[in-house]
Amino acid sequence: MAFHKKEEFNSKEQSLAAFAKAISHPARIAILNVLAKKNECICGDIVEVLPLAQSTVSQHLKELKIAGLIDGTIDGPRSCYCINWKAFEKFNAEFTSLFTNLKIKNEKACC
Amino acid sequence: MAFHKKEEFNSKEQSLAAFAKAISHPARIAILNVLAKKNECICGDIVEVLPLAQSTVSQHLKELKIAGLIDGTIDGPRSCYCINWKAFEKFNAEFTSLFTNLKIKNEKACC
């Protein structure tokens, strides 16, 4: 029975998979781009740019926050989001290390 | 109404999201590692190593193949899979270019 067997894989695999999942939707990539383009960590502006309802955008922001890719602070009646570069660096390293490890082990294609 | 609004985002966002989705499950990352470790493009061996049923592994392989990350050829009664390095390079470039673009635009955190 036992569904979602994700726990049975090692932590490195899980960590990278979780990160990939966070950016596995175009809306979330678009959000990251918006956050970076505007030098101020706006938030409601994202809703205007994306073809999604406010509640949906809020949900995507939450997922990015849970994944640690962005930080969010409450600023009066509005929220301020920005990219967490440290987390990005970490995951970027994990990601490229995957490729590197693979490439070292297997240089030539066999099929 | 209109669900899955993914089409409304630009192709770059969609392409990167699709790649991220392909590696957004630890089983698929594990498969990539197995494919690389063994210098031969085994296939049934993956089933032995992973804590998943044969049909499930086959499904994950299919997804990786659809995403273009691996190639598969039929070799007698068995299938031979291997990593598509070209696709990997392409997506690796897309991925790092995302970070680079973001970093150029926004050097300092604001919250």
Added chain:
DNA sequence: TTCGTTAATCGTATATTTGCGATATAAGAT
């Protein structure tokens, strides 16, 4: 031909994701 091996696919159950409108919350403005 029949049997065994290997892997893909089908059917199905369950879980998760995506999306929206409605509602709640929180703070500044009037």
Added chain:
DNA sequence: ATCTTATATCGCAAATATACGATTAACGAA
């Protein structure tokens, strides 16, 4: 205190993803 604005959260519906067992297909060997 009330109104407005901004955002989070709730509740729900639909779509996808994950997993498995059973079946099918394709081939080599007996």
